[in-house]
Amino acid sequence: DLVTRIERKQREEDSRRRQQQKATAQKASFKATPVPKTGEAQLPISGLIKVGYGNTDDIGAVSKGLKIQGRDGSLIVAPMGGVVDYSGPFKGYGNIVILRHEKGYHSLIAGLGKIDTVVGRPVSAGEPIGKLNKSSEGEPPVLYYELRYKGKPVNPSKKISGLF
Numbered sequence: 001d002l003v004t005r006i007e008r009k010q011r012e013e014d015s016r017r018r019q020q021q022k023a024t025a026q027k028a029s030f031k032a033t034p035v036p037k038t039g040e041a042q043l044p045i046s047g048l049i050k051v052g053y054g055n056t057d058d059i060g061a062v063s064k065g066l067k068i069q070g071r072d073g074s075l076i077v078a079p080m081g082g083v084v085d086y087s088g089p090f091k092g093y094g095n096i097v098i099l100r101h102e103k104g105y106h107s108l109i110a111g112l113g114k115i116d117t118v119v120g121r122p123v124s125a126g127e128p129i130g131k132l133n134k135s136s137e138g139e140p141p142v143l144y145y146e147l148r149y150k151g152k153p154v155n156p157s158k159k160i161s162g163l164f
Contacts, residue, residue, distance in 0.1 A: 036081035038102050039125030041160045044079045044109050045070045045132060045143050053155040064153035065108070065146030072141060074132040078123040079107050079145065079156070087115045087129075093144070097129050105159075106151075110144040 047070035051057045057067065082099035085106070090096045093110040097117060100106055113133035123129060133141045147156035 035083050035100060035102050036122050036124050038080040038082070038105075041080050041156075042077070042126065043068060043156075043160065044076050044107075044129075044145050045074055047071070047074070047143070050142060053153075053157060065144055066156055068143045068145060069140045070132045070143055072132065072134045073113065074141075075128050076109065076112060076130045076132060076143065078125055078127045078129050079109075079147075080105070080159075081125045082107065082123060084117050084119050084121045084123060084129075087117055087119055094133065095130070099123065099129075104150040106148045108144075108146040108148065110146075111142055113141075 043066075045068055047068045049066055050069045051063045051067035053063060053066060055063050057063045078099060080099070080101050082101040082105075084097060085100045086096065086098040088095065090110075095112040095115050096108060096110040097112065097115060098106060098108050109129070111133055112130040114131040115129070116131070117123060117129045132143055135141045145156060147154050147159055
């Protein structure tokens with residue numbers, strides 16, 4: 001009976017160790033995805049900037065990104081090279097894509113009608129990642145783009161113009 005309990009305990013420890021190794025390997029493979037070179041920064045969509053960084057939006061809040069008006073079904077591209085950290089629906093943002101870039105930058109792109117990328121995928125600057133929502137109630141569709149540096153929102157216009 002004692003030997004049986006010892007063997008069972010050993011099997012449980014071995015199983016737990018294998019699960020930890022598997023989890024560690026999955027985390028390492030996610031982080032090990034090489035981040036493509038940033039490339040030349042650009043807006044994720046062509047269109048009219050309706051709300052600029054730091055401006056007051058239509059609900060009276062100070063914008064931490066850009067709201068860009070586009071055409072129904074317009075192609076949305078990666079603003080810089082990076083790796084997809086998230087793609088899918090999120091709270092009140094609708095469909096979003098979060099890209100991890102070099103040197104501590106992240107892009108959050110919200111308002112996609114269709115997402116054409118998956119988590120873990122490396123993307124180059126200008127590579128398609130989705131399509132813009134269809135307009136609702138006669139209003140043109142709007143894409144939200146936020147650039148973050150080490151977790152804090154920064155003005156994407158400065159990155160696009162090469163100021164940092």
